[in-house]
Amino acid sequence: MSRTQRKVLAVSLLGIAPAVLILLAFRAYPLGSVIYNSFTNWDGLFKHDFIGVRNYVRLFRADYFWMTLVNCFIMFINVPIQILVGLVVSMLLYEKTLGWRFFRSLYYLPQIVSAVIVGYLFAIFFSFDGPVNTVLRFTGASRLAIEWLGSRPTAIGVVITALVWINIGWQGVLMLGAMTTIEPSVFEAARIDGAGFWRRTFSIMLPMIGRVIEYSFVYSVAWTFTGVFPFIYSITNGGPVYGTTTLDFLVYQKAFRETSGLGQACAVAVVLLVIVSALTAVQRAVSERANRWDS
Amino acid sequence: MGQLILVVRRRPLRPGTIAIFIAFLVLSASFLFPFYYMFVNSFKSTAEYYKSSFKLPRVFDWSNFATMISQFHIQINLLNSLFISVSTIALITVVGVLAAYVFAKRPFPGSRGVFLAIIFTMFMPNQVTLIPLYFLYSRINLINTPYSVIISFLASGIPSCIMLLTAYFKGIPNELCEAAIIDGCGFFGIIRNVIIPMGKPVIAVNATFVFLRTWNDFLTPLILLTRKETQTVMVALSALVSRYSADPPYQMAGLLIATVPAVVMYLFFQKYLVEGVNAGSLK
Numbered sequence: 001m002s003r004t005q006r007k008v009l010a011v012s013l014l015g016i017a018p019a020v021l022i023l024l025a026f027r028a029y030p031l032g033s034v035i036y037n038s039f040t041n042w043d044g045l046f047k048h049d050f051i052g053v054r055n056y057v058r059l060f061r062a063d064y065f066w067m068t069l070v071n072c073f074i075m076f077i078n079v080p081i082q083i084l085v086g087l088v089v090s091m092l093l094y095e096k097t098l099g100w101r102f103f104r105s106l107y108y109l110p111q112i113v114s115a116v117i118v119g120y121l122f123a124i125f126f127s128f129d130g131p132v133n134t135v136l137r138f139t140g141a142s143r144l145a146i147e148w149l150g151s152r153p154t155a156i157g158v159v160i161t162a163l164v165w166i167n168i169g170w171q172g173v174l175m176l177g178a179m180t181t182i183e184p185s186v187f188e189a190a191r192i193d194g195a196g197f198w199r200r201t202f203s204i205m206l207p208m209i210g211r212v213i214e215y216s217f218v219y220s221v222a223w224t225f226t227g228v229f230p231f232i233y234s235i236t237n238g239g240p241v242y243g244t245t246t247l248d249f250l251v252y253q254k255a256f257r258e259t260s261g262l263g264q265a266c267a268v269a270v271v272l273l274v275i276v277s278a279l280t281a282v283q284r285a286v287s288e289r290a291n292r293w294d295s
Numbered sequence: 296m297g298q299l300i301l302v303v304r305r306r307p308l309r310p311g312t313i314a315i316f317i318a319f320l321v322l323s324a325s326f327l328f329p330f331y332y333m334f335v336n337s338f339k340s341t342a343e344y345y346k347s348s349f350k351l352p353r354v355f356d357w358s359n360f361a362t363m364i365s366q367f368h369i370q371i372n373l374l375n376s377l378f379i380s381v382s383t384i385a386l387i388t389v390v391g392v393l394a395a396y397v398f399a400k401r402p403f404p405g406s407r408g409v410f411l412a413i414i415f416t417m418f419m420p421n422q423v424t425l426i427p428l429y430f431l432y433s434r435i436n437l438i439n440t441p442y443s444v445i446i447s448f449l450a451s452g453i454p455s456c457i458m459l460l461t462a463y464f465k466g467i468p469n470e471l472c473e474a475a476i477i478d479g480c481g482f483f484g485i486i487r488n489v490i491i492p493m494g495k496p497v498i499a500v501n502a503t504f505v506f507l508r509t510w511n512d513f514l515t516p517l518i519l520l521t522r523k524e525t526q527t528v529m530v531a532l533s534a535l536v537s538r539y540s541a542d543p544p545y546q547m548a549g550l551l552i553a554t555v556p557a558v559v560m561y562l563f564f565q566k567y568l569v570e571g572v573n574a575g576s577l578k
Binding site (some may be wrong): 033124 | 312315316319320322323325326327329330332333345348349389390391393394396397398401403406409413415416418419420421422423424425426427428429430431446447449450451453454457482507510511512513514518529532533536543546550553554557558560561565568569572573
């Protein structure tokens with residue numbers, strides 16, 4: 001390596017150094033620390049001994065852990081719903097249905113509002129004296145005006161509604177972006193050949209934006225594991241009991257609310273990490289397969 | 296009489312079109328309703344709220360907002376949020392542009408591996424890293440300072456920033472960089488004279504997203520900022536909402552104040568947001 005080459009390399013390394021150092025100190029180090037501490041009885045104060053897999057055994061034996069996992073899986077329902085609604089919305093915007101301009105400027109609004117504010121609004125809307133029950137009572141369906149957040153099935157329903165509602169705009173923008181990359185002449189040709197709206201949708205539109213739908217699906221599933229915390233915090237606080245606790249909320253609960261031991265909290269965090277990494281791997285495999293198809 | 300505008304429809308009105316239009320209207324109403332609800336109720340008294348929460352207020356009474364400032368001191372929390380967001384944007388742009396320029400235009404043996412490793416950390420949930428970070432920050436006395444939050448936001452935001460910027464910088468013609476070298480530009484010269492002027496749109500996209508993400512984030516500041524006067528507006532609000540559960544109008548005033556800056560951002564930078572979502576993985 002010549003002197004100039006070495007100098008070029010040194011400058012390049014200096015360019016990426018800030019990013020790499022920050023990530024090493026504040027991402028990689030904590031990651032290693034969490035994994036190590038999940039095998040200890042760390043309590044943040046005095047105890048810090050290696051205890052093997054005892055934290056994991058205790059976790060897998062606990063009912064609340066399995067309940068939490070089940071909650072996460074139930075909440076997946078939000079993913080197909082938001083994709084479907086987002087798809088319909090973007091298709092209608094693409095076809096320039098009546099009123100599309102007005103709608104286009106509105107549907108991304110929920111994404112702008114903080115998740116925790118959306119959560120509090122949903123909590124207020126679905127509270128016993130809130131607007132939802134007011135409307136139900138007004139329309140004579142007062143038997144349906146229940147304590148929505150008081151029982152597990154309805155509380156999960158409220159959370160899922162919030163998740164779908166906030167993400168319609170994101171899905172819509174993503175799908176519409178994919179649709180606009182399709183050559184309009186393809187549709188024109190199909191239209192001339194006599195293909196109706198449904199035929200065009202199922203035979204051209206959906207196959208051509210399939211990759212984006214796949215991407216959105218995996219991303220949204222991963223998001224359901226890691227991004228639900230503010231909603232749970234503000235809408236239900238995990239309750240009733242563990243009825244709406246999700247895995248990301250459980251990490252917070254164990255680490256920063258209970259004093260049952262940080263080692264235990266780290267074990268929950270590692271489980272969350274393993275699940276999200278697996279999903280990321282799936283995502284990579286999917287996109288690589290798609291790349292092969294493309295070429 | 297004003298001017299009469301005739302709308303010429305390209306297609307006839309079919310029942311299907313009307314049904315879709317109604318569905319649009321319902322969805323639009325659901326998107327606007329929270330803003331309407333926050334707005335009208337923040338001007339009411341508690342008594343009026345419980346009597347009619349849907350109607351416009353009888354009089355626009357600003358006392359909830361006045362109390363929010365004079366007693367809750369929300370302006371301090373707004374400033375905290377602003378300081379954290381702006382500092383994060385500034386730092387992430389500097390760090391991101393430097394690294395993305397190297398990855399896009401000056402690859403070296405192994406740079407692709409480093410790039411992939413950086414992207415991989417993007418998917419690491421913040422909940423996982425916050426436990427050790429909390430103890431790290433408390434050891435170096437950064438708890439209850441904005442710096443701990445800024446560092447955390449930097450660390451979690453750098454990967455997507457680098458991904459976005461690198462993809463865009465790759466599209467900048469090499470000839471421009473070479474011309475700059477011939478003109479005697481060094482590393483920083485190329486960045487200042489070529490990369491930043493050419494990359495302005497993507498830097499704006501990134502800044503918009505970082506602003507929204509940091510302004511709206513809840514978990515990180517919730518854990519790192521425990522004293523009211525150091526908290527961001529979202530964290531301070533969450534305490535307010537649980538403390539004043541019997542006074543919804545007061546809560547609404549707070550929620551509205553915290554939402555307005557983000558909505559203003561949206562109105563100005565809507566175009567950048569759409570581009571950012573389509574560039575991938577930004578939320």
